[in-house]
Amino acid sequence: MPVLPRIQEFADELAAIRHDIHAHPELGFEETRTAKLVADKLQEWGVDEVHTGIGGTGVVGVIQGKAPGNRAIGLRADMDALPIQEATDLPFASKNEGKMHACGHDSHTAILLGAARYLAETRNFAGKVHLIFQPAEEGLGGARRMVAEGLFERFPCDEIYGMHNDPTSPAGQVRLKPGAAMAGATFFDLVVKGTGAHAAMPHQGQDPIIVATALVQQLQTIVSRNRPPAVPLVFSVTQIHAGSAYNVVPNTATISGTIRYFSDEARDMTHQRVRELCAGMATAYGVEIEVDLRNVFDVLMNDPELGRAYLEAAGDVVGTENAQETDQYATGSEDFADMLKVVPGAYCRVGHGGNIPLHNPGFFVDDGILPVGASIMARLVERRLEPA
Numbered sequence: 001m002p003v004l005p006r007i008q009e010f011a012d013e014l015a016a017i018r019h020d021i022h023a024h025p026e027l028g029f030e031e032t033r034t035a036k037l038v039a040d041k042l043q044e045w046g047v048d049e050v051h052t053g054i055g056g057t058g059v060v061g062v063i064q065g066k067a068p069g070n071r072a073i074g075l076r077a078d079m080d081a082l083p084i085q086e087a088t089d090l091p092f093a094s095k096n097e098g099k100m101h102a103c104g105h106d107s108h109t110a111i112l113l114g115a116a117r118y119l120a121e122t123r124n125f126a127g128k129v130h131l132i133f134q135p136a137e138e139g140l141g142g143a144r145r146m147v148a149e150g151l152f153e154r155f156p157c158d159e160i161y162g163m164h165n166d167p168t169s170p171a172g173q174v175r176l177k178p179g180a181a182m183a184g185a186t187f188f189d190l191v192v193k194g195t196g197a198h199a200a201m202p203h204q205g206q207d208p209i210i211v212a213t214a215l216v217q218q219l220q221t222i223v224s225r226n227r228p229p230a231v232p233l234v235f236s237v238t239q240i241h242a243g244s245a246y247n248v249v250p251n252t253a254t255i256s257g258t259i260r261y262f263s264d265e266a267r268d269m270t271h272q273r274v275r276e277l278c279a280g281m282a283t284a285y286g287v288e289i290e291v292d293l294r295n296v297f298d299v300l301m302n303d304p305e306l307g308r309a310y311l312e313a314a315g316d317v318v319g320t321e322n323a324q325e326t327d328q329y330a331t332g333s334e335d336f337a338d339m340l341k342v343v344p345g346a347y348c349r350v351g352h353g354g355n356i357p358l359h360n361p362g363f364f365v366d367d368g369i370l371p372v373g374a375s376i377m378a379r380l381v382e383r384r385l386e387p388a
Contacts, residue, residue: 114374
Protein backbone atom coordinates (compact mmCIF):
# COMPACT_ATOMS: atom_id res chain seq x y z
CA MET A 1 0.00 0.00 0.00
CA PRO A 2 1.55 3.37 -0.98
CA VAL A 3 0.58 6.77 0.46
CA LEU A 4 -3.08 6.64 1.42
CA PRO A 5 -5.06 7.98 -1.56
CA ARG A 6 -7.18 10.37 0.52
CA ILE A 7 -4.10 11.88 2.13
CA GLN A 8 -2.47 12.25 -1.28
CA GLU A 9 -5.53 14.21 -2.42
CA PHE A 10 -4.88 16.94 0.15
CA ALA A 11 -1.06 16.74 0.13
CA ASP A 12 -0.80 20.17 -1.51
CA GLU A 13 -2.84 21.67 1.31
CA LEU A 14 -0.54 20.04 3.87
CA ALA A 15 2.44 21.59 2.08
CA ALA A 16 0.76 25.02 2.15
CA ILE A 17 0.13 24.66 5.90
CA ARG A 18 3.72 23.59 6.47
CA HIS A 19 5.02 26.56 4.42
CA ASP A 20 2.89 28.94 6.47
CA ILE A 21 4.25 27.53 9.73
CA HIS A 22 7.79 27.63 8.33
CA ALA A 23 7.44 31.29 7.38
CA HIS A 24 6.26 32.20 10.91
CA PRO A 25 8.53 30.24 13.30
CA GLU A 26 8.06 30.59 17.04
CA LEU A 27 10.40 29.57 19.84
CA GLY A 28 9.49 27.28 22.72
CA PHE A 29 6.43 28.30 24.77
CA GLU A 30 5.84 31.17 22.30
CA GLU A 31 3.96 29.08 19.70
CA THR A 32 0.70 31.04 19.98
CA ARG A 33 0.21 31.54 16.23
CA THR A 34 1.12 27.94 15.44
CA ALA A 35 -1.14 26.61 18.19
CA LYS A 36 -4.06 28.68 16.91
CA LEU A 37 -3.48 27.42 13.36
CA VAL A 38 -3.45 23.83 14.64
CA ALA A 39 -6.58 24.27 16.74
CA ASP A 40 -8.44 26.01 13.92
CA LYS A 41 -7.59 23.22 11.45
CA LEU A 42 -8.62 20.49 13.89
CA GLN A 43 -11.97 22.20 14.44
CA GLU A 44 -12.45 22.80 10.72
CA TRP A 45 -11.86 19.12 9.98
CA GLY A 46 -14.34 17.84 12.54
CA VAL A 47 -12.07 16.59 15.29
CA ASP A 48 -14.36 15.76 18.22
CA GLU A 49 -12.55 17.72 20.92
CA VAL A 50 -9.88 20.41 20.71
CA HIS A 51 -8.10 21.50 23.89
CA THR A 52 -5.60 24.37 24.06
CA GLY A 53 -3.25 25.85 26.63
CA ILE A 54 -1.84 22.50 27.77
CA GLY A 55 1.79 22.88 28.80
CA GLY A 56 1.60 26.57 27.92
CA THR A 57 0.90 26.54 24.18
CA GLY A 58 0.20 22.85 23.62
CA VAL A 59 -2.86 21.57 21.79
CA VAL A 60 -4.61 18.19 22.10
CA GLY A 61 -7.29 16.89 19.76
CA VAL A 62 -9.48 13.83 20.36
CA ILE A 63 -11.04 11.64 17.66
CA GLN A 64 -13.46 8.83 18.46
CA GLY A 65 -13.48 5.87 16.10
CA LYS A 66 -16.64 4.47 14.46
CA ALA A 67 -16.36 1.21 16.37
CA PRO A 68 -16.64 0.97 20.16
CA GLY A 69 -13.43 0.41 22.06
CA ASN A 70 -11.70 1.23 25.33
CA ARG A 71 -8.15 1.67 24.05
CA ALA A 72 -6.52 4.96 23.07
CA ILE A 73 -3.42 5.80 21.06
CA GLY A 74 -1.45 9.03 21.31
CA LEU A 75 0.21 10.63 18.27
CA ARG A 76 2.64 13.43 19.04
CA ALA A 77 4.31 16.22 17.06
CA ASP A 78 6.46 19.15 18.20
CA MET A 79 5.82 22.75 17.10
CA ASP A 80 8.73 24.97 18.16
CA ALA A 81 11.51 26.53 16.10
CA LEU A 82 15.15 27.38 16.85
CA PRO A 83 16.97 30.70 17.44
CA ILE A 84 18.77 30.50 14.07
CA GLN A 85 18.86 33.02 11.21
CA GLU A 86 17.56 31.23 8.12
CA ALA A 87 19.75 31.12 5.00
CA THR A 88 17.72 29.03 2.54
CA ASP A 89 16.29 31.59 0.09
CA LEU A 90 13.09 29.54 0.03
CA PRO A 91 10.01 31.46 -1.12
CA PHE A 92 8.46 30.65 2.27
CA ALA A 93 11.59 31.40 4.33
CA SER A 94 11.26 32.69 7.87
CA LYS A 95 9.75 36.15 8.25
CA ASN A 96 10.79 36.25 11.93
CA GLU A 97 14.30 37.57 12.39
CA GLY A 98 16.64 35.14 14.13
CA LYS A 99 14.11 32.31 14.23
CA MET A 100 13.92 29.29 11.94
CA HIS A 101 12.38 25.84 11.66
CA ALA A 102 15.86 24.35 11.32
CA CYS A 103 14.82 21.00 12.82
CA GLY A 104 11.71 20.43 10.73
CA HIS A 105 9.09 20.73 13.44
CA ASP A 106 6.94 22.55 10.89
CA SER A 107 6.85 19.31 8.89
CA HIS A 108 6.08 17.25 12.01
CA THR A 109 3.10 19.49 12.80
CA ALA A 110 1.82 19.26 9.22
CA ILE A 111 2.23 15.47 9.23
CA LEU A 112 0.14 15.06 12.37
CA LEU A 113 -2.45 17.47 10.98
CA GLY A 114 -2.64 15.30 7.87
CA ALA A 115 -3.18 12.17 9.94
CA ALA A 116 -5.80 14.03 12.00
CA ARG A 117 -7.78 15.08 8.93
CA TYR A 118 -7.78 11.57 7.49
CA LEU A 119 -8.73 9.91 10.78
CA ALA A 120 -11.51 12.44 11.45
CA GLU A 121 -12.96 11.71 8.01
CA THR A 122 -12.65 7.93 7.99
CA ARG A 123 -12.77 6.84 11.66
CA ASN A 124 -11.97 3.25 10.68
CA PHE A 125 -10.81 2.29 14.16
CA ALA A 126 -12.13 1.26 17.56
CA GLY A 127 -11.39 3.55 20.50
CA LYS A 128 -9.80 6.98 20.59
CA VAL A 129 -6.87 8.85 19.13
CA HIS A 130 -5.27 11.68 21.07
CA LEU A 131 -3.45 14.16 18.82
CA ILE A 132 -0.72 15.82 20.91
CA PHE A 133 0.87 18.99 19.52
CA GLN A 134 3.71 19.75 21.92
CA PRO A 135 5.51 23.06 22.51
CA ALA A 136 9.13 23.66 23.46
CA GLU A 137 10.94 20.48 22.46
CA GLU A 138 14.28 22.22 21.90
CA GLY A 139 15.68 21.93 25.41
CA LEU A 140 12.98 23.87 27.25
CA GLY A 141 11.06 20.92 28.68
CA GLY A 142 7.79 21.08 26.78
CA ALA A 143 7.05 17.38 27.17
CA ARG A 144 7.79 17.43 30.89
CA ARG A 145 5.50 20.41 31.36
CA MET A 146 2.63 18.77 29.48
CA VAL A 147 3.05 15.60 31.54
CA ALA A 148 3.29 17.59 34.80
CA GLU A 149 0.09 19.45 33.91
CA GLY A 150 -1.82 16.18 33.66
CA LEU A 151 -1.62 15.31 29.97
CA PHE A 152 -2.08 11.59 30.47
CA GLU A 153 -4.58 11.97 33.30
CA ARG A 154 -6.81 14.05 31.02
CA PHE A 155 -6.05 12.06 27.87
CA PRO A 156 -5.08 8.52 28.90
CA CYS A 157 -3.10 6.62 26.26
CA ASP A 158 -2.32 2.93 26.06
CA GLU A 159 0.43 3.60 23.53
CA ILE A 160 2.08 6.72 22.11
CA TYR A 161 4.09 7.36 18.96
CA GLY A 162 6.21 10.13 17.45
CA MET A 163 8.41 10.63 14.40
CA HIS A 164 11.21 12.85 13.13
CA ASN A 165 12.33 13.78 9.66
CA ASP A 166 15.77 12.48 8.67
CA PRO A 167 17.85 14.29 6.02
CA THR A 168 20.59 11.64 6.31
CA SER A 169 18.41 8.79 5.00
CA PRO A 170 16.93 8.28 1.53
CA ALA A 171 13.40 9.54 0.96
CA GLY A 172 10.81 7.04 2.15
CA GLN A 173 13.20 5.05 4.33
CA VAL A 174 11.96 4.49 7.90
CA ARG A 175 14.33 3.44 10.68
CA LEU A 176 13.69 2.61 14.33
CA LYS A 177 16.06 1.35 17.03
CA PRO A 178 14.49 -0.86 19.73
CA GLY A 179 15.36 -0.08 23.34
CA ALA A 180 17.66 2.85 24.10
CA ALA A 181 17.54 4.83 20.87
CA MET A 182 18.37 8.48 21.54
CA ALA A 183 20.69 9.96 24.13
CA GLY A 184 19.78 11.49 27.41
CA ALA A 185 21.43 14.87 27.93
CA THR A 186 22.83 16.88 30.80
CA PHE A 187 23.58 20.56 30.27
CA PHE A 188 26.28 21.91 32.56
CA ASP A 189 27.74 25.21 33.77
CA LEU A 190 30.96 25.22 35.80
CA VAL A 191 31.86 28.60 37.30
CA VAL A 192 35.47 29.04 38.39
CA LYS A 193 35.67 31.78 41.02
CA GLY A 194 39.19 33.15 41.34
CA THR A 195 40.55 36.55 42.31
CA GLY A 196 40.92 39.32 39.75
CA ALA A 197 44.13 41.26 39.30
CA HIS A 198 46.01 43.58 36.98
CA ALA A 199 47.23 41.66 33.93
CA ALA A 200 50.72 43.04 34.56
CA MET A 201 50.69 41.57 38.07
CA PRO A 202 48.80 38.25 37.83
CA HIS A 203 50.61 36.86 40.88
CA GLN A 204 48.44 39.10 43.02
CA GLY A 205 45.30 37.14 42.09
CA GLN A 206 44.09 33.64 41.33
CA ASP A 207 43.60 33.43 37.56
CA PRO A 208 40.32 31.57 36.79
CA ILE A 209 41.22 31.27 33.11
CA ILE A 210 44.24 29.10 33.91
CA VAL A 211 42.02 26.85 36.02
CA ALA A 212 39.25 26.74 33.40
CA THR A 213 41.55 25.75 30.56
CA ALA A 214 43.17 23.04 32.67
CA LEU A 215 39.74 21.81 33.76
CA VAL A 216 38.55 21.48 30.16
CA GLN A 217 41.40 19.07 29.49
CA GLN A 218 40.69 17.07 32.61
CA LEU A 219 37.01 16.74 31.78
CA GLN A 220 37.91 14.96 28.54
CA THR A 221 39.50 12.14 30.54
CA ILE A 222 36.06 11.04 31.72
CA VAL A 223 35.36 9.56 28.29
CA SER A 224 38.88 8.31 27.67
CA ARG A 225 39.64 6.86 31.12
CA ASN A 226 36.46 6.43 33.20
CA ARG A 227 33.99 5.17 30.62
CA PRO A 228 33.98 1.44 29.78
CA PRO A 229 35.04 1.18 26.11
CA ALA A 230 31.74 -0.35 24.95
CA VAL A 231 29.55 2.29 26.63
CA PRO A 232 28.49 5.23 24.40
CA LEU A 233 29.21 8.61 25.97
CA VAL A 234 29.80 12.08 24.53
CA PHE A 235 31.23 14.95 26.59
CA SER A 236 31.35 18.30 24.79
CA VAL A 237 32.55 21.63 26.16
CA THR A 238 30.86 24.19 23.93
CA GLN A 239 31.41 27.53 25.72
CA ILE A 240 34.11 29.30 27.73
CA HIS A 241 33.35 32.82 28.96
CA ALA A 242 35.76 35.03 30.89
CA GLY A 243 37.00 38.58 31.07
CA SER A 244 36.10 41.89 29.48
CA ALA A 245 39.40 43.76 29.07
CA TYR A 246 42.94 43.21 27.75
CA ASN A 247 44.64 44.24 30.96
CA VAL A 248 42.45 42.63 33.60
CA VAL A 249 42.63 39.11 35.01
CA PRO A 250 38.93 38.42 35.66
CA ASN A 251 37.33 37.15 38.81
CA THR A 252 35.42 34.31 37.14
CA ALA A 253 35.44 31.99 34.16
CA THR A 254 32.50 29.83 33.08
CA ILE A 255 32.64 26.52 31.21
CA SER A 256 29.45 25.16 29.62
CA GLY A 257 28.46 22.23 27.47
CA THR A 258 26.55 18.97 27.25
CA ILE A 259 26.91 15.31 28.21
CA ARG A 260 25.13 12.62 26.15
CA TYR A 261 24.53 9.11 27.47
CA PHE A 262 22.33 6.04 27.00
CA SER A 263 21.91 4.82 30.58
CA ASP A 264 21.37 6.23 34.04
CA GLU A 265 24.57 4.48 35.15
CA ALA A 266 26.67 6.32 32.56
CA ARG A 267 24.98 9.60 33.53
CA ASP A 268 25.57 9.11 37.25
CA MET A 269 29.22 8.11 36.76
CA THR A 270 29.86 11.17 34.61
CA HIS A 271 28.16 13.53 37.03
CA GLN A 272 30.21 12.13 39.90
CA ARG A 273 33.50 12.51 38.01
CA VAL A 274 32.67 16.10 37.03
CA ARG A 275 32.11 16.96 40.69
CA GLU A 276 35.27 15.15 41.77
CA LEU A 277 37.45 16.82 39.13
CA CYS A 278 36.06 20.24 39.99
CA ALA A 279 36.67 19.68 43.71
CA GLY A 280 40.23 18.54 43.04
CA MET A 281 41.01 21.48 40.75
CA ALA A 282 39.54 23.90 43.26
CA THR A 283 41.83 22.54 45.97
CA ALA A 284 44.87 22.45 43.72
CA TYR A 285 44.53 26.07 42.56
CA GLY A 286 42.97 27.63 45.65
CA VAL A 287 39.75 28.70 43.94
CA GLU A 288 36.07 27.88 44.23
CA ILE A 289 34.22 26.02 41.46
CA GLU A 290 30.44 25.99 41.35
CA VAL A 291 28.95 22.96 39.58
CA ASP A 292 25.51 23.07 37.94
CA LEU A 293 24.46 19.80 36.22
CA ARG A 294 20.95 19.78 34.71
CA ASN A 295 19.25 16.72 33.25
CA VAL A 296 17.41 18.22 30.28
CA PHE A 297 16.58 15.09 28.27
CA ASP A 298 16.05 11.51 29.39
CA VAL A 299 17.20 8.53 27.33
CA LEU A 300 14.56 7.77 24.69
CA MET A 301 13.47 4.14 25.11
CA ASN A 302 11.53 2.47 22.31
CA ASP A 303 9.32 -0.44 23.33
CA PRO A 304 10.58 -3.31 21.11
CA GLU A 305 7.15 -4.83 20.44
CA LEU A 306 5.47 -1.50 19.72
CA GLY A 307 8.47 -0.48 17.63
CA ARG A 308 7.91 -3.53 15.42
CA ALA A 309 4.23 -2.65 15.13
CA TYR A 310 5.21 0.88 14.07
CA LEU A 311 7.52 -0.49 11.37
CA GLU A 312 4.82 -2.86 10.13
CA ALA A 313 2.48 0.11 9.67
CA ALA A 314 5.25 2.05 7.96
CA GLY A 315 5.88 -0.93 5.70
CA ASP A 316 2.30 -0.65 4.43
CA VAL A 317 3.21 2.81 3.11
CA VAL A 318 6.89 2.68 2.08
CA GLY A 319 7.33 -1.08 1.61
CA THR A 320 8.65 -3.54 4.17
CA GLU A 321 12.15 -3.35 2.66
CA ASN A 322 12.23 0.36 3.52
CA ALA A 323 10.92 0.05 7.10
CA GLN A 324 13.59 -1.65 9.18
CA GLU A 325 15.08 -1.82 12.65
CA THR A 326 18.53 -0.33 13.14
CA ASP A 327 21.18 -0.90 15.79
CA GLN A 328 22.59 2.61 15.47
CA TYR A 329 22.33 4.92 18.48
CA ALA A 330 21.38 8.56 17.86
CA THR A 331 23.49 10.81 20.08
CA GLY A 332 21.03 13.65 19.64
CA SER A 333 18.30 14.01 22.25
CA GLU A 334 14.51 14.20 22.08
CA ASP A 335 12.13 15.13 24.86
CA PHE A 336 9.49 12.70 23.61
CA ALA A 337 11.50 10.44 25.92
CA ASP A 338 9.63 12.03 28.84
CA MET A 339 6.30 10.87 27.43
CA LEU A 340 7.68 7.39 26.77
CA LYS A 341 8.64 7.15 30.46
CA VAL A 342 4.94 7.36 31.29
CA VAL A 343 3.31 5.57 28.33
CA PRO A 344 4.92 2.80 26.25
CA GLY A 345 5.46 3.56 22.59
CA ALA A 346 8.03 4.20 19.90
CA TYR A 347 9.74 6.90 17.87
CA CYS A 348 10.96 6.51 14.29
CA ARG A 349 12.90 8.51 11.71
CA VAL A 350 11.62 9.07 8.17
CA GLY A 351 14.01 9.96 5.36
CA HIS A 352 13.26 12.74 2.88
CA GLY A 353 14.76 14.49 -0.11
CA GLY A 354 16.63 17.17 1.84
CA ASN A 355 20.31 16.65 2.58
CA ILE A 356 21.31 19.60 4.78
CA PRO A 357 21.95 18.66 8.44
CA LEU A 358 19.48 19.46 11.18
CA HIS A 359 20.01 22.73 13.09
CA ASN A 360 21.79 24.26 10.07
CA PRO A 361 20.77 27.69 8.67
CA GLY A 362 20.36 26.07 5.26
CA PHE A 363 18.26 23.12 6.43
CA PHE A 364 15.10 22.30 4.50
CA VAL A 365 12.54 19.50 4.43
CA ASP A 366 11.26 17.96 1.22
CA ASP A 367 7.46 18.31 1.20
CA GLY A 368 7.20 14.75 -0.10
CA ILE A 369 7.60 13.54 3.47
CA LEU A 370 4.26 15.05 4.53
CA PRO A 371 1.82 12.54 2.98
CA VAL A 372 4.24 9.70 3.76
CA GLY A 373 4.45 10.56 7.46
CA ALA A 374 0.71 11.25 7.74
CA SER A 375 -0.09 7.92 6.07
CA ILE A 376 2.22 6.02 8.43
CA MET A 377 0.56 7.53 11.48
CA ALA A 378 -2.92 6.86 10.10
CA ARG A 379 -2.12 3.24 9.22
CA LEU A 380 -0.63 2.73 12.68
CA VAL A 381 -3.93 3.77 14.26
CA GLU A 382 -5.96 1.56 11.92
CA ARG A 383 -3.72 -1.41 12.70
CA ARG A 384 -3.43 -0.95 16.45
CA LEU A 385 -7.11 -0.07 16.96
CA GLU A 386 -8.53 -2.44 14.38
CA PRO A 387 -12.22 -3.15 15.12
CA ALA A 388 -12.90 -6.69 16.37
